[in-house]
Amino acid sequence: MESIGVLMTYPMNTNLEEQLSNRLNLFKLWNYPSFQSFSETHANSIRALVCNTKIGADANTIDSLPNLEIVSTYSVGFDKIDLKKCREKGICVTNTPDVLTDDVADLAIALALAVFRKIPMSDGYVKSELWKCSDYPLTSKFSGKAVGIVGLGRIGSAIAKRAAAFGCPVSYPSRSEKPEAGSYKYYPNIPDLAANSQILVVACALTDETRHIVNREVIDALGPKGVIINIGRGPIIDQPELVAALVERRLGGAGLDVLENEPDVSEELIGLENVVLTPHIGSDTVETCNDMSDLLIANLEAHFNGKPLLAPVL
Numbered sequence: 563m564e565s566i567g568v569l570m571t572y573p574m575n576t577n578l579e580e581q582l583s584n585r586l587n588l589f590k591l592w593n594y595p596s597f598q599s600f601s602e603t604h605a606n607s608i609r610a611l612v613c614n615t616k617i618g619a620d621a622n623t624i625d626s627l628p629n630l631e632i633v634s635t636y637s638v639g640f641d642k643i644d645l646k647k648c649r650e651k652g653i654c655v656t657n658t659p660d661v662l663t664d665d666v667a668d669l670a671i672a673l674a675l676a677v678f679r680k681i682p683m684s685d686g687y688v689k690s691e692l693w694k695c696s697d698y699p700l701t702s703k704f705s706g707k708a709v710g711i712v713g714l715g716r717i718g719s720a721i722a723k724r725a726a727a728f729g730c731p732v733s734y735p736s737r738s739e740k741p742e743a744g745s746y747k748y749y750p751n752i753p754d755l756a757a758n759s760q761i762l763v764v765a766c767a768l769t770d771e772t773r774h775i776v777n778r779e780v781i782d783a784l785g786p787k788g789v790i791i792n793i794g795r796g797p798i799i800d801q802p803e804l805v806a807a808l809v810e811r812r813l814g815g816a817g818l819d820v821l822e823n824e825p826d827v828s829e830e831l832i833g834l835e836n837v838v839l840t841p842h843i844g845s846d847t848v849e850t851c852n853d854m855s856d857l858l859i860a861n862l863e864a865h866f867n868g869k870p871l872l873a874p875v876l
Protein backbone atom coordinates (compact mmCIF):
# COMPACT_ATOMS: atom_id res chain seq x y z
CA MET A 563 0.00 0.00 0.00
CA GLU A 564 1.22 3.51 -0.74
CA SER A 565 2.41 5.67 2.12
CA ILE A 566 -0.40 7.62 3.74
CA GLY A 567 0.00 11.02 5.39
CA VAL A 568 -1.25 11.29 8.96
CA LEU A 569 -1.31 14.63 10.72
CA MET A 570 -1.33 14.78 14.50
CA THR A 571 -2.79 17.97 15.85
CA TYR A 572 -0.80 17.99 19.07
CA PRO A 573 2.67 17.15 20.41
CA MET A 574 1.97 13.52 20.80
CA ASN A 575 1.67 11.03 23.52
CA THR A 576 4.87 9.12 22.71
CA ASN A 577 3.08 5.83 23.12
CA LEU A 578 0.69 6.49 20.25
CA GLU A 579 3.35 8.06 18.09
CA GLU A 580 5.63 5.05 18.59
CA GLN A 581 2.88 2.58 17.82
CA LEU A 582 1.79 4.51 14.76
CA SER A 583 5.33 4.50 13.40
CA ASN A 584 5.99 0.87 14.33
CA ARG A 585 2.78 -0.68 13.18
CA LEU A 586 2.01 1.43 10.20
CA ASN A 587 5.13 1.58 8.13
CA LEU A 588 2.68 2.58 5.46
CA PHE A 589 2.00 5.81 7.27
CA LYS A 590 4.02 8.95 7.12
CA LEU A 591 3.77 11.16 10.18
CA TRP A 592 3.58 14.88 10.20
CA ASN A 593 3.53 16.55 13.56
CA TYR A 594 1.63 19.60 14.59
CA PRO A 595 4.52 22.07 14.98
CA SER A 596 5.61 21.56 11.40
CA PHE A 597 1.99 21.72 10.29
CA GLN A 598 2.14 25.48 10.89
CA SER A 599 4.57 25.76 7.98
CA PHE A 600 3.03 23.12 5.76
CA SER A 601 3.50 23.53 2.07
CA GLU A 602 0.59 22.78 -0.22
CA THR A 603 2.24 19.49 -1.19
CA HIS A 604 2.39 18.37 2.42
CA ALA A 605 -1.21 19.40 3.04
CA ASN A 606 -2.26 17.46 -0.07
CA SER A 607 -0.60 14.29 1.24
CA ILE A 608 -2.57 14.21 4.51
CA ARG A 609 -5.42 11.71 4.47
CA ALA A 610 -5.87 11.16 8.21
CA LEU A 611 -5.97 13.59 11.13
CA VAL A 612 -5.29 12.37 14.68
CA CYS A 613 -6.50 14.73 17.41
CA ASN A 614 -7.35 14.69 21.09
CA THR A 615 -9.27 16.52 23.81
CA LYS A 616 -6.76 19.38 23.84
CA ILE A 617 -6.44 20.17 20.15
CA GLY A 618 -9.30 18.93 18.04
CA ALA A 619 -10.18 19.36 14.40
CA ASP A 620 -11.78 22.70 13.65
CA ALA A 621 -13.27 23.83 10.35
CA ASN A 622 -10.08 25.70 9.31
CA THR A 623 -7.82 22.69 9.84
CA ILE A 624 -10.24 20.42 8.01
CA ASP A 625 -10.54 22.88 5.13
CA SER A 626 -6.76 23.20 4.85
CA LEU A 627 -6.41 19.45 4.12
CA PRO A 628 -8.06 18.84 0.73
CA ASN A 629 -7.54 15.08 0.75
CA LEU A 630 -8.59 14.39 4.32
CA GLU A 631 -10.64 11.18 4.63
CA ILE A 632 -10.73 10.42 8.35
CA VAL A 633 -10.46 12.23 11.68
CA SER A 634 -9.60 9.98 14.65
CA THR A 635 -9.70 11.34 18.17
CA TYR A 636 -7.64 9.85 20.95
CA SER A 637 -10.59 10.18 23.36
CA VAL A 638 -14.17 9.09 23.74
CA GLY A 639 -15.40 12.70 23.65
CA PHE A 640 -15.55 14.31 20.23
CA ASP A 641 -16.72 17.80 21.16
CA LYS A 642 -13.49 19.31 19.74
CA ILE A 643 -14.24 18.02 16.25
CA ASP A 644 -16.34 20.05 13.83
CA LEU A 645 -18.75 17.23 12.99
CA LYS A 646 -20.87 19.43 10.74
CA LYS A 647 -17.88 20.18 8.56
CA CYS A 648 -16.86 16.49 8.50
CA ARG A 649 -20.39 15.47 7.54
CA GLU A 650 -20.49 18.07 4.77
CA LYS A 651 -17.20 16.85 3.34
CA GLY A 652 -17.93 13.13 3.78
CA ILE A 653 -15.03 12.69 6.22
CA CYS A 654 -15.21 9.72 8.62
CA VAL A 655 -14.75 10.32 12.35
CA THR A 656 -13.71 7.76 14.98
CA ASN A 657 -13.16 7.83 18.75
CA THR A 658 -11.91 5.47 21.48
CA PRO A 659 -14.91 4.40 23.59
CA ASP A 660 -15.17 1.49 26.06
CA VAL A 661 -11.45 0.94 26.66
CA LEU A 662 -11.30 3.99 28.96
CA THR A 663 -14.62 3.52 30.78
CA ASP A 664 -13.19 1.86 33.90
CA ASP A 665 -10.44 4.43 34.40
CA VAL A 666 -12.75 7.41 34.09
CA ALA A 667 -15.31 5.80 36.42
CA ASP A 668 -12.55 4.97 38.92
CA LEU A 669 -11.43 8.59 38.89
CA ALA A 670 -14.96 9.84 39.57
CA ILE A 671 -15.12 7.71 42.72
CA ALA A 672 -11.56 8.68 43.68
CA LEU A 673 -12.47 12.38 43.41
CA ALA A 674 -15.59 11.88 45.54
CA LEU A 675 -13.56 10.05 48.19
CA ALA A 676 -10.86 12.71 48.05
CA VAL A 677 -13.40 15.48 48.63
CA PHE A 678 -15.38 13.76 51.39
CA ARG A 679 -12.37 12.34 53.23
CA LYS A 680 -10.18 15.41 52.51
CA ILE A 681 -7.38 13.19 51.26
CA PRO A 682 -5.20 15.87 49.58
CA MET A 683 -5.35 18.04 52.73
CA SER A 684 -4.54 15.16 55.02
CA ASP A 685 -1.57 14.24 52.85
CA GLY A 686 -0.24 17.80 53.28
CA TYR A 687 -0.91 17.59 57.01
CA VAL A 688 1.23 14.48 57.45
CA LYS A 689 4.00 15.63 55.11
CA SER A 690 4.29 19.01 56.80
CA GLU A 691 4.63 17.22 60.16
CA LEU A 692 1.49 18.68 61.69
CA TRP A 693 0.43 15.22 62.87
CA LYS A 694 2.54 15.52 66.02
CA CYS A 695 1.05 18.91 66.95
CA SER A 696 -2.73 18.60 66.52
CA ASP A 697 -5.58 16.26 65.68
CA TYR A 698 -6.72 16.21 62.07
CA PRO A 699 -10.28 17.59 61.65
CA LEU A 700 -13.10 15.10 61.11
CA THR A 701 -14.11 14.39 57.52
CA SER A 702 -17.41 13.20 55.97
CA LYS A 703 -18.61 9.72 55.14
CA PHE A 704 -18.87 8.78 51.46
CA SER A 705 -20.51 5.34 51.71
CA GLY A 706 -24.28 5.49 51.51
CA LYS A 707 -24.51 9.03 50.11
CA ALA A 708 -27.19 9.57 47.45
CA VAL A 709 -25.50 9.85 44.06
CA GLY A 710 -27.19 11.55 41.10
CA ILE A 711 -25.58 10.90 37.74
CA VAL A 712 -26.06 13.25 34.80
CA GLY A 713 -25.36 11.05 31.78
CA LEU A 714 -26.00 7.37 32.41
CA GLY A 715 -24.13 6.18 29.33
CA ARG A 716 -21.13 3.88 29.32
CA ILE A 717 -19.08 5.87 31.82
CA GLY A 718 -22.07 7.00 33.91
CA SER A 719 -23.25 3.40 34.24
CA ALA A 720 -19.78 2.27 35.33
CA ILE A 721 -19.80 5.03 37.98
CA ALA A 722 -23.29 3.92 39.08
CA LYS A 723 -22.06 0.33 39.60
CA ARG A 724 -19.13 1.52 41.67
CA ALA A 725 -21.30 3.90 43.73
CA ALA A 726 -23.81 1.08 44.36
CA ALA A 727 -20.95 -1.05 45.71
CA PHE A 728 -20.35 1.70 48.29
CA GLY A 729 -23.99 1.41 49.34
CA CYS A 730 -24.94 4.66 47.59
CA PRO A 731 -28.47 4.88 46.17
CA VAL A 732 -28.10 5.98 42.54
CA SER A 733 -30.47 8.13 40.50
CA TYR A 734 -30.39 9.94 37.18
CA PRO A 735 -32.50 12.35 35.13
CA SER A 736 -34.79 11.00 32.45
CA ARG A 737 -37.63 12.48 30.49
CA SER A 738 -38.81 9.04 29.48
CA GLU A 739 -41.62 7.39 31.46
CA LYS A 740 -39.95 4.01 31.42
CA PRO A 741 -36.20 4.44 31.26
CA GLU A 742 -34.20 1.24 31.21
CA ALA A 743 -31.55 1.63 33.84
CA GLY A 744 -31.99 -1.31 36.17
CA SER A 745 -32.90 -0.48 39.73
CA TYR A 746 -31.80 3.15 39.64
CA LYS A 747 -34.35 5.79 40.48
CA TYR A 748 -34.99 8.59 38.02
CA TYR A 749 -36.16 12.19 38.21
CA PRO A 750 -37.77 14.16 35.38
CA ASN A 751 -35.11 16.88 35.37
CA ILE A 752 -31.68 17.80 36.72
CA PRO A 753 -32.81 20.28 39.43
CA ASP A 754 -35.09 17.55 40.90
CA LEU A 755 -32.24 15.06 40.68
CA ALA A 756 -29.92 17.50 42.46
CA ALA A 757 -32.48 18.23 45.19
CA ASN A 758 -32.56 14.49 45.95
CA SER A 759 -28.80 13.86 45.75
CA GLN A 760 -25.83 14.52 48.01
CA ILE A 761 -23.35 14.01 45.19
CA LEU A 762 -23.99 15.08 41.61
CA VAL A 763 -21.71 13.43 39.06
CA VAL A 764 -21.39 14.98 35.61
CA ALA A 765 -20.70 12.20 33.11
CA CYS A 766 -22.47 13.30 29.93
CA ALA A 767 -21.00 14.47 26.63
CA LEU A 768 -20.63 18.17 25.87
CA THR A 769 -23.16 19.26 23.24
CA ASP A 770 -25.15 22.42 22.55
CA GLU A 771 -27.89 20.92 24.76
CA THR A 772 -25.64 20.10 27.72
CA ARG A 773 -23.53 23.30 27.80
CA HIS A 774 -24.09 24.92 31.24
CA ILE A 775 -26.79 22.38 32.03
CA VAL A 776 -25.47 22.43 35.60
CA ASN A 777 -26.42 26.01 36.41
CA ARG A 778 -27.24 28.03 39.51
CA GLU A 779 -30.65 26.37 39.91
CA VAL A 780 -29.04 22.91 39.95
CA ILE A 781 -26.21 23.99 42.27
CA ASP A 782 -28.64 25.57 44.74
CA ALA A 783 -30.87 22.49 44.62
CA LEU A 784 -27.85 20.37 45.63
CA GLY A 785 -27.20 22.74 48.53
CA PRO A 786 -24.46 23.49 51.07
CA LYS A 787 -23.76 19.85 51.90
CA GLY A 788 -23.75 18.74 48.27
CA VAL A 789 -20.69 17.88 46.23
CA ILE A 790 -20.27 18.06 42.44
CA ILE A 791 -17.93 15.70 40.62
CA ASN A 792 -17.12 16.44 36.96
CA ILE A 793 -15.32 13.91 34.79
CA GLY A 794 -17.27 14.93 31.65
CA ARG A 795 -16.37 18.33 30.22
CA GLY A 796 -15.82 21.67 31.95
CA PRO A 797 -18.44 23.71 30.06
CA ILE A 798 -21.26 21.37 31.12
CA ILE A 799 -21.10 23.32 34.41
CA ASP A 800 -21.55 27.08 34.54
CA GLN A 801 -18.14 27.58 36.16
CA PRO A 802 -18.55 31.16 37.48
CA GLU A 803 -21.73 29.97 39.22
CA LEU A 804 -19.92 26.93 40.60
CA VAL A 805 -17.03 29.03 41.93
CA ALA A 806 -19.40 31.58 43.50
CA ALA A 807 -21.39 28.80 45.20
CA LEU A 808 -18.20 27.19 46.55
CA VAL A 809 -16.80 30.51 47.81
CA GLU A 810 -20.12 31.42 49.45
CA ARG A 811 -20.48 27.91 50.88
CA ARG A 812 -23.79 27.42 49.11
CA LEU A 813 -22.18 24.21 47.82
CA GLY A 814 -20.20 21.79 49.98
CA GLY A 815 -17.39 20.87 47.61
CA ALA A 816 -16.28 19.76 44.18
CA GLY A 817 -13.97 17.25 42.55
CA LEU A 818 -13.12 18.39 39.05
CA ASP A 819 -11.08 16.56 36.42
CA VAL A 820 -12.21 18.98 33.72
CA LEU A 821 -12.64 22.75 33.68
CA GLU A 822 -14.15 25.36 31.46
CA ASN A 823 -11.17 26.89 29.56
CA GLU A 824 -8.73 24.23 30.80
CA PRO A 825 -5.79 24.26 31.33
CA ASP A 826 -6.45 27.75 32.75
CA VAL A 827 -7.55 27.48 36.39
CA SER A 828 -9.13 30.39 38.24
CA GLU A 829 -7.25 31.65 41.32
CA GLU A 830 -10.43 31.26 43.33
CA LEU A 831 -10.68 27.55 42.58
CA ILE A 832 -7.04 27.00 43.49
CA GLY A 833 -7.56 28.66 46.87
CA LEU A 834 -10.51 26.50 47.90
CA GLU A 835 -9.95 23.72 50.42
CA ASN A 836 -13.23 22.02 49.57
CA VAL A 837 -12.15 21.51 45.95
CA VAL A 838 -9.98 18.72 44.54
CA LEU A 839 -8.60 19.29 41.05
CA THR A 840 -6.97 16.87 38.61
CA PRO A 841 -5.64 17.80 35.14
CA HIS A 842 -8.09 15.96 32.84
CA ILE A 843 -6.51 12.58 33.53
CA GLY A 844 -9.62 10.40 33.41
CA SER A 845 -8.18 7.91 30.94
CA ASP A 846 -4.49 8.57 31.57
CA THR A 847 -3.20 5.22 32.74
CA VAL A 848 -0.46 3.37 30.88
CA GLU A 849 -2.76 0.41 30.30
CA THR A 850 -5.66 2.42 28.93
CA CYS A 851 -3.46 4.66 26.79
CA ASN A 852 -2.07 1.51 25.16
CA ASP A 853 -5.61 0.28 24.49
CA MET A 854 -6.66 3.66 23.13
CA SER A 855 -3.66 3.70 20.80
CA ASP A 856 -4.53 0.21 19.58
CA LEU A 857 -8.14 1.16 18.93
CA LEU A 858 -7.26 4.39 17.17
CA ILE A 859 -4.77 2.64 14.91
CA ALA A 860 -7.19 -0.22 14.26
CA ASN A 861 -9.73 2.36 13.09
CA LEU A 862 -7.21 3.92 10.70
CA GLU A 863 -6.16 0.51 9.39
CA ALA A 864 -9.78 -0.50 8.88
CA HIS A 865 -10.52 2.70 6.99
CA PHE A 866 -7.52 2.44 4.68
CA ASN A 867 -8.16 -1.27 4.07
CA GLY A 868 -11.78 -0.62 3.15
CA LYS A 869 -13.11 -2.47 6.21
CA PRO A 870 -15.84 -1.35 8.66
CA LEU A 871 -14.64 1.12 11.33
CA LEU A 872 -14.42 -0.24 14.87
CA ALA A 873 -15.56 2.91 16.63
CA PRO A 874 -17.32 5.15 14.13
CA VAL A 875 -18.73 8.50 15.21
CA LEU A 876 -19.54 9.45 11.63
Ligand code: DGY
Pocket residue numbers: 615636637638639640662666794842843844845846
Ligand atom coordinates in the same frame (compact mmCIF):
# COMPACT_ATOMS: atom_id res chain seq x y z
C1 DGY B 1 -12.19 11.44 26.83
O1 DGY B 1 -11.55 10.49 26.37
O2 DGY B 1 -12.98 12.09 26.16
C2 DGY B 1 -12.08 11.80 28.27
O3 DGY B 1 -12.05 13.17 28.43
C3 DGY B 1 -11.03 11.10 29.06
O4 DGY B 1 -10.92 11.63 30.32
